[in-house]
Amino acid sequence: MKERKGFLYCFVRNRNGMIGFIGVMAIVLIGFVGPMIIGKPSGYTTDILLPPCMEHPLGTDNIGLDILSELIWGARTSLYVSLLAMAISGAIGIPLGLICGYTRGILADIIDAAIDIFMTLPMLPLMIIMAAVMGTSIINVALILGIFSWPQLARVTKNSTLKIREMQYIEAASCLGLSQLRILFKHVLLNASGPVFVNMTLVMASAVLTEASLSFLGLGDPDSWSWGTILKRAWQQNAVISSPNPWWWWLMPSLCVVVYVVCFNLLGTALNDCLNPKGRE
Amino acid sequence: MEKGGPLLKVEHLTKLFPVKKTRFFEEQRHVHAVEDVSFELYEGETLGIVGESGSGKSTLARAILALTKVTSGTVIYRGEDITDFRVPPAKRKLLHSELQMIFQDPYASLNPKIKIGEAICEPMLANGQARNHDEAVKKTRHLLEIVGLRAECFDRFPHEFSGGQRQRIGIVRALAVNPRVLFCDESVSALDVSVQAQVLNLFNALKKEFNLTYVFIGHDLAVIRYISDRILVMYLGKVMEIARYDQLFSDRAHPYTKALVSAIPEPSTAARKERIILEGDIPSAVNPPEGCRFCQRCFMARPECFEVEPDFYEVEPGHFVRCPYMKGGE
Numbered sequence: 001m002k003e004r005k006g007f008l009y010c011f012v013r014n015r016n017g018m019i020g021f022i023g024v025m026a027i028v029l030i031g032f033v034g035p036m037i038i039g040k041p042s043g044y045t046t047d048i049l050l051p052p053c054m055e056h057p058l059g060t061d062n063i064g065l066d067i068l069s070e071l072i073w074g075a076r077t078s079l080y081v082s083l084l085a086m087a088i089s090g091a092i093g094i095p096l097g098l099i100c101g102y103t104r105g106i107l108a109d110i111i112d113a114a115i116d117i118f119m120t121l122p123m124l125p126l127m128i129i130m131a132a133v134m135g136t137s138i139i140n141v142a143l144i145l146g147i148f149s150w151p152q153l154a155r156v157t158k159n160s161t162l163k164i165r166e167m168q169y170i171e172a173a174s175c176l177g178l179s180q181l182r183i184l185f186k187h188v189l190l191n192a193s194g195p196v197f198v199n200m201t202l203v204m205a206s207a208v209l210t211e212a213s214l215s216f217l218g219l220g221d222p223d224s225w226s227w228g229t230i231l232k233r234a235w236q237q238n239a240v241i242s243s244p245n246p247w248w249w250w251l252m253p254s255l256c257v258v259v260y261v262v263c264f265n266l267l268g269t270a271l272n273d274c275l276n277p278k279g280r281e
Numbered sequence: 282m283e284k285g286g287p288l289l290k291v292e293h294l295t296k297l298f299p300v301k302k303t304r305f306f307e308e309q310r311h312v313h314a315v316e317d318v319s320f321e322l323y324e325g326e327t328l329g330i331v332g333e334s335g336s337g338k339s340t341l342a343r344a345i346l347a348l349t350k351v352t353s354g355t356v357i358y359r360g361e362d363i364t365d366f367r368v369p370p371a372k373r374k375l376l377h378s379e380l381q382m383i384f385q386d387p388y389a390s391l392n393p394k395i396k397i398g399e400a401i402c403e404p405m406l407a408n409g410q411a412r413n414h415d416e417a418v419k420k421t422r423h424l425l426e427i428v429g430l431r432a433e434c435f436d437r438f439p440h441e442f443s444g445g446q447r448q449r450i451g452i453v454r455a456l457a458v459n460p461r462v463l464f465c466d467e468s469v470s471a472l473d474v475s476v477q478a479q480v481l482n483l484f485n486a487l488k489k490e491f492n493l494t495y496v497f498i499g500h501d502l503a504v505i506r507y508i509s510d511r512i513l514v515m516y517l518g519k520v521m522e523i524a525r526y527d528q529l530f531s532d533r534a535h536p537y538t539k540a541l542v543s544a545i546p547e548p549s550t551a552a553r554k555e556r557i558i559l560e561g562d563i564p565s566a567v568n569p570p571e572g573c574r575f576c577q578r579c580f581m582a583r584p585e586c587f588e589v590e591p592d593f594y595e596v597e598p599g600h601f602v603r604c605p606y607m608k609g610g611e
Contacts, residue, residue, distance in 0.1 A: 167389055172451075177377025182407070187392055
């Protein structure tokens, strides 16, 4: 028999996966540890619109606050929002997708119809309305993101489940007297985990994007820093078009969003490749 | 259960699958997968079921094991009606462990994401054959050694094994729950010939060791003849013949059986005796022929075969044939 190659071995050797993993870990580390070291930027100072220098590595904004510390606090908000959104959409989407794919009957049809309806809803306007009604707080933003991103996850789970349901090992499991719940949430879910994982990382990535758009539209939490909030302030002060251009103000938060999304996507793809024991050779 | 009675008795078992309608006003049609099948299974014997692809062998096993809902008929196990496993939950647990199945495709019947050891331990814990995880692990290692696999296999994934090894793992998984009756659904068909022989010998050895009763399903009469005490021949969802393995080669056998027997390859250089070659394919099970199911391909068919469904005749003690011309006395 061949030498065993574990999940870790494969994952460490996956170049894109490691880039994504290191990126995500860096963001997580910055998001968790950064705010403990650096105080929350508030008030105003006289160092208005300074370009990057020794004292302010990424410059300052129009009220003299350090962009770097704003970004670090923003990382925390982004992580918090995307984790919460992912947890909510996973808690709704995965069980519904599994049930919809595994059972045949009226319940599956109802879930299927619900997924279709939710997918055709215009997301952004609804989010704006909900954010306006529910009030602006970080938890509300995450809640809204979670509620609107579950159909995608449910659809992916359902499609994988449909294929797995017909496999002989599922029949074997029910022949061996395992309970349907156990078959569904262990035997089916284990085999569906690849696409589901990837989709969950995508949900995390798009949650940050949407959070940035909501904040940019002024529907984020005004009390907490997020990358979208920084962009919004820059936009309001015409920083993007004014001259001389304070490029560090709007470029840095945009780059943060890009890096975050790319890293999560790379991580998701690598996880998908490595979670499949057959693909490890 | 009275002494000497059958362990498992199947009475008039029928399984129809509805055909999906293509138009709104259309008569509902059905695939007649298994129709009016009755047989008895005695403790300690091996019953072989042969037939072409599509003759309903696997569906029959699945219907008995409640993996698919039966349309009509009853299944009686140890004197109790267990059709569709409609029994109290505690009893159902027992049934799930006493009636087990070994599947056809050793590549598809093991969950690719679950390690071998865990896959075998899980049903033991679920059905109460082991009280805790340690006991299950110990038993699993022991069983793996019995079927000729090394105990290190415990922590490996299914894709690391060959077809024969996987089939052994499937056997261990079924044995782990202490079955009394083992349904082997084409369990050696997917293996190459040398491995087939090993696995068949393993089946025979296990039968003695664990006191098992087998229902052995296959399309290869040579394999079925080797392992079975009695053989049930199916064609298009119906039983054509039930015979002891030696009676199957008598002149009184059903024409279909004769055709199957003549197709067994013989390891000799002597001139072959006449082979019976059946024309055409097995007819559609949606519109089975009227009269005898086999009439369209039978080399002995007479006009009345196309009109009247023949009865089951006992041509010798314990030898039943669904063909009026084998009744004798003609």
